[in-house]
Amino acid sequence: MKSSAEVLVLTVGTGNMDKLEETLFQPLEKSLNTGNWNEAVLLPSTMTEENARNFKDRMVGYSIQIKPLPEEGQENDADVCFSHFDRVLTELLEMGYEAKSITPDFTRGTKAMSAALVMAAVRHQIPKLRYIQGARDNRGMVLAGKEEVSEVATGRATMQRQIDDALRLMRSGAFAGVLQILPDVDGSKIAAALVPEEFHREINRLRRLATFWSAWDRLDYEEAVRCSKKLCKQDAEALDQEVTCVKRLAARPDQDKHADMAEWLRRVVADLLANGVRRIAHHQFEDALLRAYRIVELVGQIRLFDRGYDSAQIDPEDLDVREFRKYLQKKGSEDFGIKKENNREVLKASRMLSARFLKRLGDPLGKDLLNFDQNNGVTVKTIARNYSILIHGFSVADLDENSLSELYDRIRALLDKDCPDKTQGIGSDRFGIVP
Template identity: 40%
Template sequence: MPDPCSVLLLTVGTGTRDRPVETILEPFRKSLEAAQAERNILLPSQETVAVARMIQDRLPQFHMEIHPLPAAGDENNADRCFAHYDAVLAALLAAGADPNTIVADITRGTKAMSAALLMAAAARGVRRVRYLVGEQRDQSGMAVAGTENVSDIEPAFIFLRQTLSRAQDLLRAGDFRAVERLLAPLLPGQARPRGKFQNEAAVLQWAACFWGAWDRFDYPLARRLLLKAPSENEALVSEWVPS
C-alpha cells in the first residue's frame, strides 16, 4: 500500500506542443494516479498556465488547483521560483497539512523550477520529492508514454551530511553531550541502524558516549563501551578509538 499523500505539488512545463497527450496528459495522469492525493496543486509559469488549465480540464477526476508563478520570466529565476513555492508550502502548513504526507513532483518545468521546488520542500520539511524517469525514449529524446517509473527521494538527507560533519567537529572539541543530543533524532530507538548515514551516526554517537565516560573518569563504563563498538563501519570506528 503506497504511503498516504494529502497534497501533491507538480511543476508544469510546456511539453511538446503538437503532442499534448504523450508529453503532457499521460505523464501527468501517471503522477496523479501514483499519488492519489486529496489535493493536487499545479505550479506553472505564466507561459504554461494554459497547459495547467488543459490538464485540469482533461483530467477532471483529480481535484486540481493552479498556483502560477507571479510574473513572466520567473521560470528561469530560481530565487523567484523558490519564494513562490515556499509561500505555497507555508500556506499549506499553516492550514494544518502534514509535511510527511506532502509530495513535491519536480519532473517537469525548467531546471530553475525543479531546483527551487526541491529546495523549498527541503526547507519546509517535506518528506518526499518525486520525479518520473522514462525507461524508453523516442528519437527526439522524449520519454515514451507508459514507460515512466516513479522515483522518490527524501530531502532530509540533504541536511544529514551537515549534521554528521557538525557532530564530528563537536567530538573533536570534546563537547560529547552536544553530540548525543544532536544525533539522537537520527537514531530513534533503532535496535540496528539502517543505511549509510544511520550507521555513521551510530558510530559518532558511540564515540561520544565512550569519550564522555572517559572524560568523567568512568573507566569501567568506557571499557564496556569499547567492547561494544559498532561493527558496521570499522574504518570510522578506528578513527575514534584510543591508539
C-alpha cells in the same frame, strides 16, 4: 491536522504546444493517478499557468491548487524558483501535512524549476521525490504513452547533511545538539527503520563520542569513563590520551589522604581552567565566572592539603590552629565555622580564611591568595560576589570576553606559582575532537 493525508506537488511545463494532450496532460494525469492523493499542488510559470488551469478543469473530483511563479521570466531563475517553492512547501507543512506525506514531482518545467523543487524538498527533509521517465525519441523526449513513474529517496542526502551538522556541533562543544539531531538508531527500532542502514555505524559512533565529551564537559568524570568504554576501538585508540586523563580525574582519593587529595585536585583545577576557557569562547560568561571563583578557592584548599589540613574538617586541637584562632580573636576577625562530625567538633575554613591561615603558616601563596581580590582590573570578588546573580547578586554580571580572559590570565599566573606543569589544562586543545 492532515498527518495521514497525502499531497502531490508538481511543476508544470509547456509540453509540445502542438501535442499538449500527449506531452503534458496525459503525463500529469498519470502522475496524479499513481497514488492516493488528498490534494495536488501545481507549480507553473506565468507562461504555463493556463496549462495548469486547463488541467485542473479536466480533473473533476480532485482537490487541486495552483501556485504560479509571481512574475514572467522567473522560470529560469533557480533562486527565485527555490524561494517560491520553499514557501509553498512551508505552507503545506503549516497546514498539517507531514514531510513524509508530501511528494514533489519535478519532471516538468524548466531545469531551474526542477532543481529548485528538489532543493526545497531536501531543505524540508521530504523523504521522497518523483519524476517521469521512459523510452525517448531521437530528440531525447519521453515518448507519449511510454511514461513510467519513478521515485527517488532523499534520505541519504538529508542524513549526510545531518551528520555534517553533527560534526560541526561536536567541534564547537554543542554535544547535546549532536544527540538531538542524530537519531538513536541503536536504541529505537523506529529510528533504525527510517535511517538508511549504511549510516547506522557512523551515527552510533558520533553519538557515543558526544556522550563521552558531554559527560566530561559537565565534570561528570565517572560517567565519562563509562562512556569511554563504549567508544569504538578506533576512537578509543585515537583518544587514548584523553581517556587516560578522564580516568585520572575520576579516580578521587579518600579525603583523609591529604597528599593524594592535593595531587588529584591539581588535576581538577587544570580541567576547570580548560573548561572555563571553553565557556568564555562560547560566551557563557556567568558559567566561566563560577569556574574562576571555584579555581581560586581550590588553590587555597590544595595548599592546605599539602600541609595536612582539610579546609572542610580542621582539627580544633591542632597547635597551629589554636594559635591562629587566638590571633583572629585578638584582631577581632571572623573565626572558623564549626560543625559536628562523628560526635566531635571540627572547623571549616572559608576561602579568605584559608588564605589567611596559609599566610600565617608561611605558605608563599598565602599572600597571593589574599591579594587576589585587591588587584586592579577584573577580580573574582568585585564581579562574582557583588554582581553575579548566580552567586550573591541580583543581576547578571557585567562581563565580556576580554575581561574574563584577563581574569583567567591572572588565575593561570597564580597556578603557575603553585604547580607550573599543570596550568595548560587537560585536553583543552583537543576537546570535542572527532578522530
